[in-house]
Amino acid sequence: xxxxxxxxxxxxxxxxIDLSLDRExxxxxxxxxxxxxxxxxxxxxxxxxxxxxxxxxxTVLFEERRLxxxxxxxxxxxxxxxxxxxxxxxxxxxxxxxxxxxxxxxxRLGAGHLLRRSPxxxxxxxxxxxxxxxxxxxxxxxxxxxxxxxxxxxxxxHKLRASLSGWLREWRLPALIVSHDPADAVLADRxxxxxxxxxVQQGTLDELRGxxxxxxVAGLSGTVQAMPERAP
Amino acid sequence: MGxxxxxxxxxxALSPPARAAGPRELVVFAAxxxxxxxxxxxARFEREHPGTKLTLxxxxxxxxxxxxxHGAPADVFAAADWTHMRALVTAGLAGPPxxxxxxxxxxxxxxxxxxxxxxxxxLPRAKRIVIGAPEVPIxxxxxxxxxxxxxxxxxxxxxxxxxxxxxxxxxxRQVLSKVSLGEADAAVVYRTDARSAGQAVEIIxxxxxxxxxxxxxxxxxxxxxxxxxxxxxxxxxxxxxxQEALVQAGFQPxxxx
Amino acid sequence: xxxxxxxxxxxAQACASALLAGFxxxxxxxxxxxxxxxxxxxxxxxxxxxxALRLSLFTTSSSLFLVVVLGSLLAWRIARNxxxxxxxxxxxxxxxxxxxxxxxxVGLLLAFGRRGLFGGWxxxxxxxxxxTTPAVVMAEAFVSAPFFVQAAIxxxxxxxxxxxxxxxxxxxxxxxxxxxxxxxxxxxGLVAGGAMSWARSLGEFGATLLFAGNLTGRTQxxxxxxxxxxxxxxxxxxxxxxxxxxxxxxxxxxxxxxAPGGVLPAAEARGx
Numbered sequence: 217x218x219x220x221x222x223x224x225x226x227x228x229x230x231x232x233i234d235l236s237l238d239r240e241x242x243x244x245x246x247x248x249x250x251x252x253x254x255x256x257x258x259x260x261x262x263x264x265x266x267x268x269x270x271x272x273x274x275t276v277l278f279e280e281r282r283l284x285x286x287x288x289x290x291x292x293x294x295x296x297x298x299x300x301x302x303x304x305x306x307x308x309x310x311x312x313x314x315x316x317x318x319x320x321x322x323x324r325l326g327a328g329h330l331l332r333r334s335p336x337x338x339x340x341x342x343x344x345x346x347x348x349x350x351x352x353x354x355x356x357x358x359x360x361x362x363x364x365x366x367x368x369x370x371x372x373x374h375k376l377r378a379s380l381s382g383w384l385r386e387w388r389l390p391a392l393i394v395s396h397d398p399a400d401a402v403l404a405d406r407x408x409x410x411x412x413x414x415x416v417q418q419g420t421l422d423e424l425r426g427x428x429x430x431x432x433v434a435g436l437s438g439t440v441q442a443m444p445e446r447a448p
Numbered sequence: 449m450g451x452x453x454x455x456x457x458x459x460x461a462l463s464p465p466a467r468a469a470g471p472r473e474l475v476v477f478a479a480x481x482x483x484x485x486x487x488x489x490x491a492r493f494e495r496e497h498p499g500t501k502l503t504l505x506x507x508x509x510x511x512x513x514x515x516x517x518h519g520a521p522a523d524v525f526a527a528a529d530w531t532h533m534r535a536l537v538t539a540g541l542a543g544p545p546x547x548x549x550x551x552x553x554x555x556x557x558x559x560x561x562x563x564x565x566x567x568x569x570x571l572p573r574a575k576r577i578v579i580g581a582p583e584v585p586i587x588x589x590x591x592x593x594x595x596x597x598x599x600x601x602x603x604x605x606x607x608x609x610x611x612x613x614x615x616x617x618x619x620x621r622q623v624l625s626k627v628s629l630g631e632a633d634a635a636v637v638y639r640t641d642a643r644s645a646g647q648a649v650e651i652i653x654x655x656x657x658x659x660x661x662x663x664x665x666x667x668x669x670x671x672x673x674x675x676x677x678x679x680x681x682x683x684x685x686x687x688x689x690x691q692e693a694l695v696q697a698g699f700q701p702x703x704x705x
Numbered sequence: 706x707x708x709x710x711x712x713x714x715x716x717a718q719a720c721a722s723a724l725l726a727g728f729x730x731x732x733x734x735x736x737x738x739x740x741x742x743x744x745x746x747x748x749x750x751x752x753x754x755x756x757a758l759r760l761s762l763f764t765t766s767s768s769l770f771l772v773v774v775l776g777s778l779l780a781w782r783i784a785r786n787x788x789x790x791x792x793x794x795x796x797x798x799x800x801x802x803x804x805x806x807x808x809x810x811v812g813l814l815l816a817f818g819r820r821g822l823f824g825g826w827x828x829x830x831x832x833x834x835x836x837t838t839p840a841v842v843m844a845e846a847f848v849s850a851p852f853f854v855q856a857a858i859x860x861x862x863x864x865x866x867x868x869x870x871x872x873x874x875x876x877x878x879x880x881x882x883x884x885x886x887x888x889x890x891x892x893x894g895l896v897a898g899g900a901m902s903w904a905r906s907l908g909e910f911g912a913t914l915l916f917a918g919n920l921t922g923r924t925q926x927x928x929x930x931x932x933x934x935x936x937x938x939x940x941x942x943x944x945x946x947x948x949x950x951x952x953x954x955x956x957x958x959x960x961x962x963x964a965p966g967g968v969l970p971a972a973e974a975r976g977x
Binding site: 475480483503504505506507515517518519520521619621622624625629 | 814818819820824833835836837918919920921922923933935936937939
C-alpha cells in the first residue's frame with residue numbers, strides 16, 4: 217500500500233497531492249508543468265515536501281526508500297554489465313545467491329540471454345527489461361515508472377506495454393506510472409489526472425471519458441464533444 | 449582494494465630512510481663561495497669523525513640567515529660577511545662568531561673578453577654587467593668598491609656602471625655562471641670563485657687601495673642538536689690544517705686573536 | 706585558381722602554428738641537442754641526482770595521495786551540492802592556481818613557519834614543519850591541488866544524476882553510491898586530473914624553495930637540484946633536466962592512453 221499525502225511549493229507550482237494505491241496500478245497523467253515530475257521527485261526523496269508524508273505499508277519514508285524506480289531513460293549503470301546492474305541492489309548475500317536471484321528475475325522478464333552484455337549494446341526494449349529486473353530484484357513494496365515507453369519505437373512500445381500489463385497484474389504491487397500517453401491507461405486500474413499541482417480527476421478511463429473535468433482530461437480520454445460551459 | 453594496498457606499499461618503499469637509527473648528521477650552512485673549500489673540509493671532517501654525515505647547504509648568506517631565522521635545521525653557519533652573522537647573533541640565534549677566512553673581490557670577464565676590459569676603470573665600457581644583489585655579501589662589497597672607484601674615476605662612475613647592470617644575482621656563483629656562460633661581459637666575484645671557473649673566465653685584479661677585504665665569520669647555531677660536533681667543525685676551520693686547506697683553495701687565513 | 710583570401714588564411718594558420726609549436730619545442734630540443742652522450746653520463750653521476758630523484762618521487766606520491774583522497778571527497782561534495790557554500794569552496798580551491806608559487810611559499814612560511822600564525826602553537830607541540838620533508842609535501846600539495854580538484858568537480862558533475870538516484874533507490878548508502886557509481890563513472894576525468902596534479906607538483910620550485918629550503922636529501926627536489934647544479938656544473942644540470950624531461954614525456958604518453966580526449970579537463974571526453 218502506497219500512501220502519498222504531500223504539499224510542496226516550487227517555482228510557480230503549488231503542489232498538493234493526496235493519493236493512495238493498494239495493490240493497483242495508477243496512471244498519473246497531466247500536461248507539461250502540471251507537477252508530475254515534481255511528484256516523482258518527492259516520492260524519490262530528491263525533493264523534500266513542505267508538509268505531509270509518504271508511507272509504504274505504513275512505514276513513513278525518510279532516507280530508506282523501498283520504492284523501485286525506473287526512470288525515463290532507464291539509467292542502467294554504464295560501467296556494469298547486465299548482470300552487474302541487476303545485482304546492484306542486492307547486498308549482504310553471498311555472491312552465488314546474488315547471481316541466482318538476479319538471473320532469475322532477468323529470465324522472468326525475458327532478458328536472461330543478455331547477462332554479459334554492456335548496457336550500450338542493448339535495444340530500448342531490452343534496457344527496459346533489465347531496468348525493471350534491477351528494480352524488482354529487491355522485492356520492493358511499490359513501483360515507480362517514469363514515462364516507461366517514451367524512448368521506444370511504436371512496435372517495441374506495443375510489445376512491452378503488453379508484457380508490462382501482464383506483469384503488473386501478476387505482481388499486484390502498488391505501481392505509479394507517470395505518463396502523458398493515454399495509450400498507457402491500459403496498464404492501469406485507475407487514472408489520476410494532475411493539473412497545476414492538483415489531482416483534478418481520478419477514475420477509470422471510461423469514467424473520465426464520461427464526465428471529463430477539464431479540457432486535458434477530455435483530450436486524454438478521447439472525448440470528442442464540446443465541454444459544457446462552467447461557471448468561473 | 450588490492451591495488452590500493454600495492455600503491456601504499458610502493459610509497460612506503462620509496463620513502464627516505466628513517467633518521468633515528470642512521471649516522472649522526474651535521475648540517476652546515478655556508479656561503480656559496482665556500483663550495484669547493486667546504487666540500488674538501490667536509491670530506492675530511494667525515495673521515496676524522498666516523499659515523500658522521502656532513503650535509504652542506506650553499507646559498508647566498510642572506511638566504512641562509514633568513515632560513516635560520518625561520519627555523520631551518522642548521523648546526524653551523526659560515527657567512528661571507530659580518531652583516532648577516534651580526535643579525536643572527538643579536539637575535540640570539542648563533543653563538544660567538546670567529547673570522548676563519550678572508551677573500552678578495554676581483555673583476556672577471558669571459559675568456560674572450562668581448563668588451564676588451566683591462567682594468568676596473570674600463571668597467572663602464574662593458575655592455576652587460578652582472579653583480580650580486582645588495583643584500584648578498586658580494587653585492588654589498590661591489591657597491592663599496594664602486595663608491596671607492598668613483599673617488600678616483602669620477603663621481604659618475606658608479607652610476608654609469610649600474611646603468612649597465614642587467615642582473616643582480618642572489619649568490620656569487622650565480623654571478624659567476626653568467627660570466628662563464630658568456631651571458632655577461634663583466635662581473636665582480638671573489639678570487640676563489642674565479643679560480644674555480646678555470647679557463648672559462650679571465651681575472652682582472654682590483655687595485656688594493658680601492659678594494660675591500662671580505663671577512664668570513666663562522667658560528668655555531670644556537671638551536672643545534674649537535675653542539676659538540678658543531679664546535680668541532682668550527683675548530684677544524686680554525687685549526688692549522690683547516691687554515692691550510694682554505695689557503696689552498698685561494699682564501700686568505702682568518703686572523704686569530 | 707584559389708581565392709586570395711583563402712590562401713592568406715591558410716598561410717596565417719601555417720605561420721602561427723609553426724611559430725608557436727616551434728617556440729614550445731626549441732628549448733626542449735636545445736636541452737637534448739647541446740649535450741654530448743659522455744657529458745650526459747657524467748652528469749648522471751652527479752651526487753645530487755639520486756637523492757633528488759628519490760625525494761621527488763616520495764614527496765610527489767605523498768602529495769598526490771593527499772590531494773586525491775581529500776580532493777575527491779571535496780569535489781564530490783561540491784559537484785553534488787550546488788549552492789553558495791559549494792561555490793565559495795570551489796573558488797577557494799582555485800586560488801593556488803592563480804597565486805604565484807613564490808607567493809605561496811611566503812604564505813606557507815607566514816602560516817606555519819616559526820614566526821608564523823600557527824608557528825607558536827605548533828612549536829609548543831614539538832612540530833616545526835618549515836624546512837623539512839613534510840614541508841615539501843605541503844608546498845606541492847598546495848600548488849597542485851587545484852588541478853586535481855577542478856578536474857574532479859567537472860568529472861563528478863558529468864555523472865548523470867538519475868544514476869545516483871536509482872542507486873539510492875536500490876538501497877545503496879550515500880557512501881556506496883559514491884564509491885560504486887560516482888567514482889567509477891568519473892574515473893577517466895579523475896585520472897587525468899591526478900596526472901596534471903602530479904606533473905605540477907613534480908615541477909614545483911618557488912614555494913618549495915622558500916618554505917622547505919634546499920637541503921640535499923631532505924628538501925632538494927629534482928627542480929631544485931637542477932637549479933643548484935647550474936651554479937657549479939652546467940652539464941650536470943642539463944643531465945638532470947633531461948631526466949625530468951624524460952619523466953614528463955613518459956607521463957604525457959601514459960595520459961594520452963588513458964584520457965584520449967586530451968589532457969586538460971575542458972577537453973575531457975564524455976564518460977560512457
